[in-house]
Amino acid sequence: MTNFSDTMASIADFYGINDLFKRPTNQPSSILTSPPNSRGATLEGLRLNYRYTQNVSEEHLKTIQELVSDEDSRHSSIETKISNVVTQAGLVFSITAVIAPFFNDTINGQSLGVKILVLFFFVLAFLAYVVSILFATQIFGVNKFIYIKTSPASVIDSGATYEDVISKRVRDLIFQHGENKVVNNKKASILIYANRWFVSGFVLSGLLTGIITVSLVFVDKPNEREKELVQLLKSLDIRLHNAESILTQQQFMALAAQDSVTGRNIKRIFQSNKATFDSIRHEFVKLKTQIRK
Numbered sequence: 472m473t474n475f476s477d478t479m480a481s482i483a484d485f486y487g488i489n490d491l492f493k494r495p496t497n498q499p500s501s502i503l504t505s506p507p508n509s510r511g512a513t514l515e516g517l518r519l520n521y522r523y524t525q526n527v528s529e530e531h532l533k534t535i536q537e538l539v540s541d542e543d544s545r546h547s548s549i550e551t552k553i554s555n556v557v558t559q560a561g562l563v564f565s566i567t568a569v570i571a572p573f574f575n576d577t578i579n580g581q582s583l584g585v586k587i588l589v590l591f592f593f594v595l596a597f598l599a600y601v602v603s604i605l606f607a608t609q610i611f612g613v614n615k616f617i618y619i620k621t622s623p624a625s626v627i628d629s630g631a632t633y634e635d636v637i638s639k640r641v642r643d644l645i646f647q648h649g650e651n652k653v654v655n656n657k658k659a660s661i662l663i664y665a666n667r668w669f670v671s672g673f674v675l676s677g678l679l680t681g682i683i684t685v686s687l688v689f690v691d692k693p694n695e696r697e698k699e700l701v702q703l704l705k706s707l708d709i710r711l712h713n714a715e716s717i718l719t720q721q722q723f724m725a726l727a728a729q730d731s732v733t734g735r736n737i738k739r740i741f742q743s744n745k746a747t748f749d750s751i752r753h754e755f756v757k758l759k760t761q762i763r764k
Contacts, residue, residue, distance in 0.1 A: 487606065487664035518645040523634035532637060535644040542651045546618070549658045550610060556665045557607045560600045563676070567597075578683065585686045592679040599672030606665035610658050619650040 578589055610616065621643055 487660070487667075514645070514649070518642050521638055521642050521645075523638045528634075528637045528641060532641050532644070535641060535648060539644055539648050539651070542648060542655055545655050546651070546658070549655060549662055553607045553610050553658070553662050553665060556662070556669050557604055560604050560607075560669060560672075563600055563672070578686075581686055585682070589679060589682060589686075592675055592682065596672045596675035596679060599668050599675060603665045603668035603672060606661055606668060609661050616654050616658060618654055619647040621647065 578586055581589070
């Protein structure tokens, strides 16, 4: 039982089920919340105690600016990939809506077990795509993911000397890089989970298509002769129905006729039509017997 619980917990963690309905919040940077003696705490200490060193601080500033730029590029890349997941999932739904009627015609001749299996995989694939979209759309909450940018006031208030300006700029960029990296990591986690659900839906869709394709091999398709017999049977059925209507109408006319001559004429026509009706009915019964054989 413990192994089963651990397995289910691992699956839930792999697909991010526990985080699906959790509201993202802009938590403080890991740099500011790191335990003592950790790398984050050491970096925060360096940031707070940073002092200008000639010819070195300029290189520090250049390198940290590159790191901040890398995080900005990473931010754009993550959002582009997540948008692609939403677009692809929407495309899958559109294609499914188009081909669903054809699938319906295809599985009509299948056994109940195959229909249940097809429905099972279809529901699983549909849910996987829906959950993928739910994960991906979390990034569109602009108030949930706040990025740090340097403000003009911070630049102006950097200090009165060149050394103070460079030192303040380095400290600000270290803080900006750490905060933005945390936000990007959250979005990257959302991307990973959304992509896992999308891939799972894609695999389930492939299995669904495979099941339908394989099942078609075991379904006997009616040959052309059977199709012709069915069409002929329908035609005879229509003719038989029309003949019955005509005979019924003529019977009422014969009963209602007061003139004996008119009545005899109607009865003669009735007998002629009845012979035609009997012929059609005989042909109809004969054809039904052939089809059953």
